[in-house]
Amino acid sequence: MEFKQPELLYALFLLIIPLAVHLFQLRRFEKEDFTNVKFLQKVIKQTRKSSRLKKWLVLLTRIFLLTTLILAFAQPYFPAKDTAAARSEKLIFLDNSYSMQASGKNGPLLKSAIRSIIKNLPEDEEISLITQNKQFSRLSLSEMVNELQHLEYASQTLDFASIKLKAQQIFKSTEGEKDLILISDFQDNLKVNVAENEEDINYHFIPFIPQNIDNISLDSLILKNREANEVTFQVKLSSSTNLNESISVSVYDGEKLLAKSAVNFAENLKVTAEFKISSEEIQRGRISIEDAGLQYDNRLYFSLNKLKPARVIxxxxxxxxxxxxxxxxxxxxxxxxxxxxxxxxxxxxxxxxxxxxxxxxxxxxxxxxxxxxxxxxxxxxxxxxxxxxxxxxxxxxxxxxxxxxxxxxxxxxxxxxxxxxxxxxxxxxxxxxxxxxxxxxxxxxxxxxxxxxxxxxxxxxxxxxxxxxxxxxxxxxxxxxxxxxxxxxxxxxxxxxxSALKNPKLYYENAEAENIQIPLTTKQDEVVHLVSTEDNFIPQQRILGDNLEINTGSFALPPGNYAVTYQEKNKAYLSFNAPRTESELVYKLPKKNENSNIHSSVEDYFKKIKAAGESTQLWKCFVIFALIFLVTEMLLLKFLK
Missing domain, CATH: 3.40.50.880 (Class I glutamine amidotransferase (GATase) domain)
Incomplete structure (x- = not known):
């Protein structure tokens, strides 16, 4: 136990005063002889003993009362268990991949995690943040709340090695304790592996686990055959569980329904649906299913441009x-x-x-x-x-x-x-x-x-x-x-x-940097745009003879259909989808060791860190003891004869 005001402990010497006063108040009684007063002498003797006991008890309560008051003013406390933990540099990794669309006890996992972080963030501390596609260093509370409230799902995914590398860059100039807090559903593709002898970073894992892992996914689309006015597609789907009911699969061009079919997962977890569509061009193709699991893989966007005749020599x-x-x-x-x-x-x-x-x-x-x-x-x-x-x-x-x-x-x-x-x-x-x-x-x-x-x-x-x-x-x-x-x-x-007909890809993955060649002749000082119903981008581009090469590595395009516009005219159509790796709902929780801890919730982590960094204040306890001794003294004076 330590004291914030230890100099006040000198006041304990003042306890000599009540002790001295008490001793001076003890007076000697002179004996007087009386005849035939045996009974009276006995009563006087008993009264003298009870009076002496009462005075000693009152003295003790007063001494304890003064002692506890002096100790209370000296502000005693037990030192914090781990002051370094409270002062540690904190970095949060928040998994905003598409698998966090799954529902937990409090709704979608990502939304639930964001609410929990905002509720428990310390007000007077700057914390860094990493997501699958963004990185922020030392955000204040208001900045952190703003970023979290505008956080969207990301197509890119990082594994544990990449997260660790980003964390080391942020912690590069930090001395002392470093805490990396990982908030995720911990899918198997995260590949968490913390070495036993690793000492530079403390890892804290906070799992958000979905309640239901049933999910149906539109995995891929293949152009099986193409003729002048007819195309044949194969759509591959997968399910995490066997289902007896049929699932409807629809093909659209914009809002126009082109074809519809049904698949069943009663016997196989992977099935294929085939569509023959009479069309030479599908500008804004979309394949849709209805499923209560993850939502991002219920749509697959594609584009089929008009064939450019193959030049045969x-x-x-x-x-x-x-x-x-x-x-x-x-x-x-x-x-x-x-x-x-x-x-x-x-x-x-x-x-x-x-x-x-x-x-x-x-x-x-x-x-x-x-x-x-x-x-x-x-x-x-x-x-x-x-x-x-x-x-x-x-x-x-x-x-x-x-x-x-x-x-x-x-x-x-x-x-x-x-x-x-x-x-x-x-x-x-x-x-x-x-x-x-x-x-x-x-x-x-x-x-x-x-x-x-x-x-x-x-x-x-x-x-x-x-x-x-x-x-x-x-x-x-x-x-x-x-x-x-x-x-x-x-x-x-x-x-x-x-074999010479270069059919363009039906779609691209937006998590990859793609070099896409389009048969389009442009002027040197003019650019093309990628335009969807909601977005308008100017991609990196260069002229290659009669073709234009577009590079998508500078930004991640949201999934959807895009028109390639030049001089405000649509020249071609491209589509982008998120990779389907997040549809494999296989989870692997990390193990606890010397360098890592697993917490049941965000609140649990911040409570433990706060408790480890706070000292235990005892002055209130001593004030309570003082009140108890004061009441005890009053009771002794009133009831003890």
Whole structure:
């Protein structure tokens, strides 16, 4: 026990005064002899003893009364248990990820956590704040309340290592105790791991646990097939529990309902819904479900822009290539045939797909341009001539990382085998065909490497693919082959052409920095805007030839549909969604150790910190004791005879 005013303890010497006064008041009685007064003497003797006892008791109560009053004025107290804790630098991490939309005892977890923090914040202390997407240092009470009241859910998520790194940066100039208070539902992807020997930061975990973890999520959307006026989508959904009732899935363009279906999770937790929609463009697509769990994953935004025709360049020697003109037709394709002697290299450099049809000569300029196109990811189909210059072709094929020629075969061969599992044949065949009119070739070439798409009867490759390079190992002119008359030629070349159609992504994740190329020609001093019904952003952008590249890394776009506007006109449409990682409602509470504590609530943490930093005041207790002794003295004087 210690005293705030220890100099007042000298007043205890004043207790000598009542003791001295009491002693002076004790008088001696003289004896007087009386005859036959035995009974009277006994009464006097008893009275003298009770009077002496009463005076001693009164003396003690007065001494105790004065002593407790003196001690009370000296202000005694027990020192604080942990004064460093009260003076510690505090940093709050508040999890505002989408999983905090789940409901707890007092409503949505994030809203409940915000109310609890505001209610228990100390008034005279500055506290730092970290969220999933923001960071603030040393906020006053009013500043903290303002930031918390305007806090929204964030698409970005931090793991524990990232939070710790941010905390170390904030605590960099801090000496003494450092408290990191983590308020979260502690999903498994937070990956909390506090080392036993870590001493630089004290960790305090405050879990907010949802009452119900049932949730249905719209996970992803895939463009399965696209034709001129019809598209086929596949929507993947997942549920945290098996459900017997059907869930309705609706597809909208703005407010217009395009399609509707139902799914059931009675047997599987992951299901797929397929939609066929007659439309060449969906500007503000939205897929919706109704679910009482998390709300952010009940909508999936997407955009489907009009197809830009793929520019196909066919380069030929003297042979005809009219069969390609009949297969790769508008509106999907813009085909331009050139003789090698009349090739327009500026057109070649803008190609989306190139076909070399039985070229006997390969100019150096052609090879260098094809290498440049290869770096851009432009697919290439090469039909070898009857008499190919193997050395020149291998030089080109090697530079393109394509299969190379090992020798010529001068005998007739039947084309008999199809690799149905190859991506080129997706959605081409309803079933595998065993017997059909096999096409044949009179001469061909052996090749090294690559994946066989179509094979001869001796299991060597007729059409071989590697790194989006497709090599026909035999000439397909009428002199060497009847392949042009085969039903295989149409799906093969049509699917090769479709591989050049660069369908833009249906949507992007807004937590990632995306580089999005849009076919749009702009002036150097003019910019495009990303415009939704609520927001208008000017993204980072740069001109790349006939395209415009937009970078979204400078800000996190809210989920939704956006129009790309240039000169106040809509030129394209983009959509953004939050990643679905927060839909996996798997929780892992941290463990308590020497460097970490788990608190039941925000109030519990601040109460313990306040109690640890406060001394126990005792002056009130001594005042109470003084009053007790005063009352005791009055009772003694009144009732003790």
């Amino acid at each position: 066919v380069i030929k020697e003297n042979s005809e290539a009219n069969f390609v003109n009949r297969i790769l037709t508008p509106p999907e394709f813009d085909l331009q045939p050139f003789k090698i002697s009349q090739l327009d290299y500026s057109e070649l450099n803008n190609a989306d797909f190139v076909i070399l049809n039985e070229l006997e000569t390969l100019p150096g300029a052609l090879r260098s341009n094809l290498q440049s196109l290869k770096k851009k990811g432009v697919p290439l189909a090469i039909v070898l001539p009857i008499d190919a210059n193997i050395k020149n072709y291998n030089s080109l094929l090697s530079s393109l990382e394509a299969p190379t020629i090992s020798g010529a075969k001068k005998q007739e061969q039947l084309i008999t085998d199809i690799t149905y599992a190859h991506p080129l044949f997706n959605d081409v065949f309803n079933e595998q065909t065993e017997n059909f009119d096999y096409p044949k070739v009179q001469s061909s070439y052996n090749v090294i490497g690559g994946n066989k798409v179509i094979s001869y009867q001796d299991n060597s490759g007729f059409l071989v693919e590697l790194n989006e390079n497709y090599l026909f190992t035999a000439a397909i002119n009428n002199e060497n082959s009847n392949f042009k008359s085969s039903p295989l030629i149409v799906p093969i070349f049509y699917k090769l052409g479709l």
